[in-house]
Amino acid sequence: xxxxxxxxxxxxxxxxxxxxxxxxxxxxxxxxxxxxxxxxxxxxxxxxxxxxxxxxxxxxxxxxxxxxxxxxxxxxxxxxxxxxxxxxxxxxxxxxxxxxxxxxxxxxxxxxx
Amino acid sequence: xxxxxxxxxxxxxxxxxxxxxxxxxxxxxxxxxxxxxxxxxxxxxxxxxxxxxxxxxxxxxxxxxxxxxxxxxxxxxxxxxxxxxxxxxxxxxxxxxxxxxxxxxxxxxxxxxxxxxxxxxx
Numbered sequence: 001x002x003x004x005x006x007x008x009x010x011x012x013x014x015x016x017x018x019x020x021x022x023x024x025x026x027x028x029x030x031x032x033x034x035x036x037x038x039x040x041x042x043x044x045x046x047x048x049x050x051x052x053x054x055x056x057x058x059x060x061x062x063x064x065x066x067x068x069x070x071x072x073x074x075x076x077x078x079x080x081x082x083x084x085x086x087x088x089x090x091x092x093x094x095x096x097x098x099x100x101x102x103x104x105x106x107x108x109x110x111x112x113x
Numbered sequence: 114x115x116x117x118x119x120x121x122x123x124x125x126x127x128x129x130x131x132x133x134x135x136x137x138x139x140x141x142x143x144x145x146x147x148x149x150x151x152x153x154x155x156x157x158x159x160x161x162x163x164x165x166x167x168x169x170x171x172x173x174x175x176x177x178x179x180x181x182x183x184x185x186x187x188x189x190x191x192x193x194x195x196x197x198x199x200x201x202x203x204x205x206x207x208x209x210x211x212x213x214x215x216x217x218x219x220x221x222x223x224x225x226x227x228x229x230x231x232x233x234x235x
Contacts, residue, residue: 001175040221042158049207049225050158061223093158097221101173104158 002027002096006105012113019081021108023094028074031098038098041070041079044091044107053092054079086112115140117208117226125202125233131195133229135208142166142189146211146220149182149193151204152228159204163211163220164191171217198233205230 003026013019029038037057042050052061054070057077067082081088089112094105121133135147149161162172164182172180176195184191195202205228211220 038219042222049209049228050222051225052221052223055212055221095158095221097219099218100171101175102160102220104160106157 001101002029002098002103004094004096004103004105006092006094006108008108009106010109010111012111013081013084014113015086016083017113019084019088019110021079021092021094021110023072023077023079023105025075025077025096029096029098030074037073037077038096039070039072039077040095040097041068042093042095043088044093045089050093081110084110084112115210115224117210117224119206119208119226119229121229121231123230123232125198125231126235127199127233128197131193131198131202131206131231131233133193133206133208133231134190135192135226136188136190137210138189142184142186142191145213146215147182147184147191148209148211148220148222150207150209150222150225151202152207153201153204161193161195161206165217169217200233203231203233 005024007022039057041054044050058070091107116138118136125131143166146163148163164170179196181194207228208226209222210224212223
């Protein structure tokens with residue numbers, strides 16, 4: 001299985017400041033034939049299902065605010081919230097879909113400082 | 114837009130079979146990959162398996178052959194059965210739809226149900 005490791009487990013950021021979450025895989029999720037990274041990011045608020053934010057490592061889903069951005073390639077990825085808003089308080093998960101079994105990171109909790 | 118709704122018993126006894134159904138409204142099961150994902154209380158997400166509308170399935174080996182996912186296109190729903198459950202199977206179970214360009218090995222999830230808490234206890 002591809003193991004996804006996120007860091008930190010939690011972070012507290014002031015409103016309007018930048019939040020960055022790291023996600024590392026133990027093997028590359030870059031598919032050489034199409035040069036795509038098979039990596040997505042989800043946001044989960046308490047009592048709600050996950051919500052897709054980013055796919056192909058850096059493509060923002062329609063309707064997702066542009067303060068959310070994804071970056072990285074191969075085995076190292078990041079989700080950045082450029083200016084944290086109160087409504088961004090949530091758990092964030094990365095997911096590899098390079099191969100089955102599809103696996104998620106353990107989650108990163110983002111809070112307001 | 115498409116909505117998913119999980120239904121089934123909230124309490125299952127150890128060693129018995131957990132059964133859940135995901136009803137799809139506002140869209141068709143045809144043409145998509147449908148997955149089950151679970152989340153133990155306070156923990157992360159685990160993909161259980163998928164079924165394509167044609168009946169093709171793929172399961173997470175971590176569940177050691179205890180899983181069966183089936184689809185009923187006439188009822189526009191799909192189902193999960195997890196046999197020989199233990200307390201470790203206590204979780205919120207989500208059904209989810211893959212994006213339109215999923216493949217047998219590659220898929221992420223754009224539509225999720227609200228989840229169904231299943232507790233395994235005697």
